[in-house]
Amino acid sequence: MNGINLLLPVVLPILAAIAIPFLLEKKKEAIRPFIIGTVFLNLIINWVTISTLKTRMYHIWTLNDFIDVFLQVDELGILFSLLVSVLWIFTTFYAIGYMEHEKHQERFFAFFIMTLGITNGIAYSGNLFTLYIFYELLTLATYPLVIHSETEEALYSGKKYLIFSFGGATFILLGMILLYTLTTDISFVAGGLPILETIDRDQTLLMIYIIIFLGFGVKAALVPFHSWLAAAMVAPTPVSALLHAVAVVKSGVFALLRVCYYVFGADVVERIEGNVYISVLIVITILLGSLLALHQDHLKKRLAYSTISQLGYILLGIVILNENALLGGILHLINHALIKITLFFCVGAIYVVTHKIYIQEIKGIGRKMPVVMWCFAIASFSLIGVPPSNGFVSKWYLALGALGAAKPFFAALLMLSAFLTAAYLLPIVVTAFFQTADEASETEYTVSKYMTAPIVLLTGVIVLLGLFPNPIVGYIENIVMKLM
Amino acid sequence: MDNLMTNYYDSASMILFGVGFMTLLLNNNLIKKIIGMNIMDTSIFLFFITKGYIEGGRAPIYAATQSQSQNFMNPLPSALMLTGIVVAVSTTAFALALTIRIHDAYGTIELDKVIEKRGLQNEQP
């Protein structure tokens, strides 16, 4: 069957996840090699699939014109799935170190791996309907991860997560149905569906656009649907790092990319003025995220609000409808993922070793855990946008795009937000390095190698991408060309 | 109005239907409800059977001395209504047995008292 190996990246992790409870009931120690093996295998399969596949489409299940579940490989999908697969490997190592003393490990790792398969499915979806299916499955698969500790607080956060996610999914379904009745085609075509150029119902299209944007915006933490993200910080750090800074929220952003550029198309969005209405929400998101981050003393929550704000950057890049801005947006998708995951890993490492979760508690920790905190500092500078970090490169392109579209307001917004980012990230670095601890303790803090290695490696990647951004920029430019 | 008078069997069965229906629905005593059910069913049978009437026909029974080219009334509705009567009778029997059960369980056959008792039962811890 042509293209059946397209199924592998999606199905293999899911099968592995199902196998875990059965195979490993007897041998608990075998989990680690199994998981590590699976994620590496997944990366290899992804690489092989995309480089050797001649046919790039595979229909899983076709009921009729609408209910057509098919996978399709294109550049954006490759970008996303490779990003996710690589980061998953790092997170697996980190999680092994982090979860050493937690219970219910089989359940955790099973759903962890399953989510990888589903995210691959999102990356390779060929039409809006397939994306919707995997989207719903993503919510279900990540729910047990969010409520892992099963405390009352965790269950409450999980309930909030479900309510927001399903509410958003309903909006998406509604928009999808309405769109289908107008166009009878909801597959992804670079540059937008051709049929939309000819349909003259701007008001209806605008309404559909807004409905679908809001629906996917729930997962992308668009204000006012952002409150689930901070609440979901109750999950273990590997979950927070990967899922909520990378996989889940970036799936939302990815879906929005697909909707704006592969279904509607930049011309249509501009024509129906969809970007005008949405940009209001995005501006609020960027500002509100940063402002709320300033108020948080809980480290993970501060990072969560920071994510909300940073996602706003990416959405801004999508909505300015300009080549440079889109380039900046997609680049920031990658950069932010790397940076945020590093930041979360550092915070998680601090928690595991010292059980400290508030900023005031980590005074002087820079001396006790120098490696971790140095990496945190480097990542923070990158997020603020100090050259020569990769954060700087993406913000540069975003600003260029804003100016190019004759909207200097957005460029000013980016500057303001950079200041705010510094305002909420630098105090952490300062407290860790330049303040002395309240109780002078002589305990040595040893961090497990499983955790430090990913942190250091990721920081290295961040620096590398800051110095040599061109390969990735070139690849993204390729994508952007086809969309404009 | 004229039609109501000329089709008096239709009107009669409608009135009976109404009476039976209301009794079934609103009366509190279970036995009276069952009686209402019977009245309602009977009215429908009446309606059906009268539909079989043909002007100038005679009872649809063959007799050896009569010729066979006489007009008969339509026997079909009557035959069908026999089935209907059987259904009504079996339902009545079942309902009566059920009434005895309720009497055993609640000690009364007035529906409002049964509801009260069940309400009390529900409020008990």
Add this chain to the structure above:
Amino acid sequence: MNNLKVFPIIIILLLLLTAFVMPLIKKRKGVFFLSLTTVAATFLLSAGMLRTVNLVGSYFIKVGPYEAPWGIAFHIGYIEALMALLFTGVTLMISWYGVYSIHKDIKEDHIKYYFTLVHILLAALLGVVFTNDLFNGYVFIEAVTLSSCGIIIIKNNKNTSKATFKYLIMSVLGSGLLLMGIAFLYAITGQLNIIAINNELVKVAASKQNIVTISLSLIMVGLGVKSALFPLHTWLPDAHSSAPTTSSALLSSLVLKAPIVFLIKVIYQVYGLEVIRETPIFSILLFLGVAGMILGSVFAIYQKEIKRVIAYSTVAQMGYIFFGIGLGTEMGLMVSLFHVFAHALTKAMLFLCVGSMIEQSGYKYKDEFRGIGKEMPVTLGAFTLGALSMVGIPIFPGFISKWYFSIATINANQYIFLAFILASSLLNAVYYFPIVINGYFGIDNVKGKIYKSKYKPIKEVLPLAVLAIAMVMISGYSSVLLEFFKLGLNIK
């Protein structure tokens, strides 16, 4: 081929004969054996029926020596064959489950009477679906009513007595209205055979507009009482929650469906869509369907007993089906039939799961079931699958129904109802998910529960598993089913 055509009659006869033989069997095992083999045989015969219809198209067979319209005829098309397959299959699963659990609900010496009643019920349900004669349909519907009352009251306590009486009275009201409607139809057409009525009705419909409306309303209300059309559903929560487990499953999944299938046949094949569009009937059905969808779920949220929650969920689902009929398009009817299929399988499975959870733990109120996921993981797992289908997660049949209902709504230009369909699925999540979540997760919930302590042996859980698998397969075969239903609706 003519020999193969008599399968429907064989099925009904077989069921009735074994029903009356059953009370003579002394040993419990003998009763179980006879019942299961009979229902399995009918299932195979139904499959044979489907194959025959596939080969030769729909056909009529006469029951007894007289030709229609003086005698009674059965019409077997795709709809009838598929419904037969569904009814016999679900009954088989439920009876199989019942073999292991029925003695916990009813007295030992009543068990054989229980299976007698189940056989009569199944025969009557199939009769309602097969028949091509309105009065014959009425008689079979009465038989359904009486036998379903029987399977509730066979568990003799206060709750069931009152619930059965309420059910009986409301059913009789419905039957009376139904019969009156049929009487009016007979008055203007002089026929009782569905095909014949349609032929006559086409000639007189224009002049007798009032009578058409009146008879249709009476038939609709009459059948609506039996199928829990809102607001005529009030008998349902009591009856379904107080009955024994297998009876609840049978009632919710099958007994409510036969009157609806009959209603669809009446609407489509007796009257025809054009005639009914002249009347306001469809609008009324649309509104009542939507009301049922939303209010059924809203009421379910406030229920304390777990079985009542599921019973109100049934009211909501029947609302979907009435909504589909009320759309007044062929697609609406097709989707309603599909939903009949999907809901029958899902609800049977849900009730059996809940029943086994109640049996093993002795609890009745939904708050008491915390942590049950640890004790009975497989059972709650099947429940979760059913809940996901009700909420409308893709790959489950609930999603396919919701999907097609939406398309049918848009095709019928009733955009506003789209919001209600989607809102109702979300509401389902509000009362189903807490049961699942509290069952599996939550430290406080799971404290003190021992893993698999209340686990049922594999053979008792197997019917649940089969129903779950069938449910998922239905969504895979949904396009095939819909095609069949479309073919089945077009007979002449």
